[in-house]
Amino acid sequence: xxxxxxxxxxxxxxxxxxxxxxxxxxxxxxxxxxxxxxxxxxxxxxxxxxxxxxxxxxxxxxxxxxxxxxxxxxxxxxxxxxxxxxxxxxxxxxxxxxxxxxxxxxxxxxxxxxxxxxxxxxxxxxxxxxxxxxxxxxxxxxxxxxxxxxxxxxxxxxxxxxxxxxxxxxxxxxxxxxxxxxxxxxxxxxxxxxxxxxxxxxxxxxxxxxxxxxxxxxxxxxxxxxxxxxxxxxxxxxxxxxxxxxxxxxxxxxxxxxxxxxxxxxxxxxxxxxxxxxxxxxxxxxxxxxxxxxxxxxxxxxxxxxxxxxxxxxxxxxxxxxxxxxxxxxxxxxxxxxxxxxxxxxxxxxxxxxxxxxxxxxxxxxxxxxxxxxxxxxxxxxxxxxxxxxxxxxxxxxxxxxxxxxxxxxxxxxxxxxxxxxxxxxxxxxxxxxxxxxxxxxxxxxxxxxxxxxxxxxxxxxxxxxxxxxxxxxxxxxxx
Numbered sequence: 001x002x003x004x005x006x007x008x009x010x011x012x013x014x015x016x017x018x019x020x021x022x023x024x025x026x027x028x029x030x031x032x033x034x035x036x037x038x039x040x041x042x043x044x045x046x047x048x049x050x051x052x053x054x055x056x057x058x059x060x061x062x063x064x065x066x067x068x069x070x071x072x073x074x075x076x077x078x079x080x081x082x083x084x085x086x087x088x089x090x091x092x093x094x095x096x097x098x099x100x101x102x103x104x105x106x107x108x109x110x111x112x113x114x115x116x117x118x119x120x121x122x123x124x125x126x127x128x129x130x131x132x133x134x135x136x137x138x139x140x141x142x143x144x145x146x147x148x149x150x151x152x153x154x155x156x157x158x159x160x161x162x163x164x165x166x167x168x169x170x171x172x173x174x175x176x177x178x179x180x181x182x183x184x185x186x187x188x189x190x191x192x193x194x195x196x197x198x199x200x201x202x203x204x205x206x207x208x209x210x211x212x213x214x215x216x217x218x219x220x221x222x223x224x225x226x227x228x229x230x231x232x233x234x235x236x237x238x239x240x241x242x243x244x245x246x247x248x249x250x251x252x253x254x255x256x257x258x259x260x261x262x263x264x265x266x267x268x269x270x271x272x273x274x275x276x277x278x279x280x281x282x283x284x285x286x287x288x289x290x291x292x293x294x295x296x297x298x299x300x301x302x303x304x305x306x307x308x309x310x311x312x313x314x315x316x317x318x319x320x321x322x323x324x325x326x327x328x329x330x331x332x333x334x335x336x337x338x339x340x341x342x343x344x345x346x347x348x349x350x351x352x353x354x355x356x357x358x359x360x361x362x363x364x365x366x367x368x369x370x371x372x373x374x375x376x377x378x379x380x381x382x383x384x385x386x387x388x389x390x391x392x393x394x395x396x397x398x399x400x401x402x403x404x405x406x407x408x409x410x411x412x413x414x415x416x417x418x419x420x421x422x423x424x425x426x427x428x429x430x431x432x433x434x435x436x437x438x439x440x441x442x443x444x445x446x447x448x449x450x451x452x453x454x455x456x457x458x459x460x461x462x463x464x465x466x467x468x469x470x471x472x473x474x475x476x477x478x479x480x
Contacts, residue, residue: 203233370403393466
């Protein structure tokens with residue numbers, strides 16, 4: 001048993017066989033199985049045709065021989081009726097010659113019965129003797145494999161029964177060999193299928209489960225698998241783990257890059273806002289509008305507190321809208337009666353999580369680039385929730401204005417998800433950062449569409465997966 005185990009280990013886990021066994025078994029199932037089924041069908045058809053031909057040939061030979069006995073009786077050469085069935089029994093001895101006889105009517109292994117009236121039956125022995133049977137002739141002739149000779153006007157009847165294998169004795173040996181090989185192949189196919197299931201379906205299930213786990217957790221990996229799996233899948237598992245590690249590393253790098261870009265955005269915004277704020281406060285101080293200075297200063301404090309915070313990747317829609325409202329108050333002091341602002345958000349969406357500055361960035365761009373010196377513009381923000389056909393909840397955010405619109409060359413860059421560089425070489429990355437963050441946080445599930453025409457305003461539509469704040473969920477569970 002120990003030697004058998006060593007031989008099995010040496011053969012089954014041999015590198016060459018491990019590389020070939022999956023292909024060999026697949027080839028057997030895909031090619032040899034159909035051929036075996038065809039060979040088996042042809043062999044069985046040939047066997048039955050050969051058996052039928054053999055049975056028909058012997059029946060014709062026996063009929064010819066018994067016809068000769070009847071003719072001799074009519075010519076008076078023998079008198080069957082004088083001593084029935086002894087005389088007829090002696091005439092039937094030739095029917096017992098073996099299959100090697102030159103007589104075409106020779107056969108062996110069967111039984112010969114004779115009768116005069118169709119009821120009383122006599123069994124003829126190979127030595128020419130006879131005995132009366134217990135069963136009637138009419139019952140005996142119901143045998144499955146038989147030859148019955150009876151003719152009108154003849155004083156006797158002959159019944160010859162064949163053994164079940166009589167007609168198969170002349171089937172060529174290679175028919176039986178091909179049938180045996182085909183049967184062995186067909187019956188071994190379930191074993192091959194079980195082996196293929198272990199080598200293909202089981203590893204595929206492991207791979208599918210790992211992919212699903214990787215979607216939810218980038219640290220998920222395929223654990224070490226037994227050597228019973230084929231080398232192809234073991235190599236595939238190694239490549240998957242290597243790819244997963246690269247994706248995780250790239251994701252971490254993207255997060256750091258986004259954080260760096262956010263820091264750069266803060267550095268770009270803060271000096272600009274500070275400079276404008278100092279000029280505004282100085283102008284208000286000259287006019288001695290101290291109440292407005294106080295309100296403006298508080299709004300600035302809230303603005304910079306929100307922008308300069310760190311360590312919070314996601315904020316609620318409520319927090320973002322409150323920050324936008326605070327930003328609008330600052331801009332109304334700077335640009336009185338130049339624009340109107342309104343937002344509409346479903347109550348259930350206020351606790352949804354989104355990246356910070358996602359809405360504010362587009363509102364700020366509307367005030368920065370869309371203001372019309374002649375006519376005031378309207379800025380509208382809408383937030384609502386929808387459910388997809390697959391049953392997933394999505395958050396829809398729309399920012400619309402009636403300003404001067406986006407120039408075609410800028411709109412083309414936004415639709416291509418590329419940063420815009422103006423004629424002076426200045427790189428505008430505010431909206432590009434929003435696109436990058438949506439892609440990073442949501443992947444293919446997040447999307448932003450732009451619609452604009454010069455002089456016709458701008459519409460920004462964002463669709464992101466709906467995720468609720470954990471604090472609200474915890475509060476809801478506590479209330480329950």
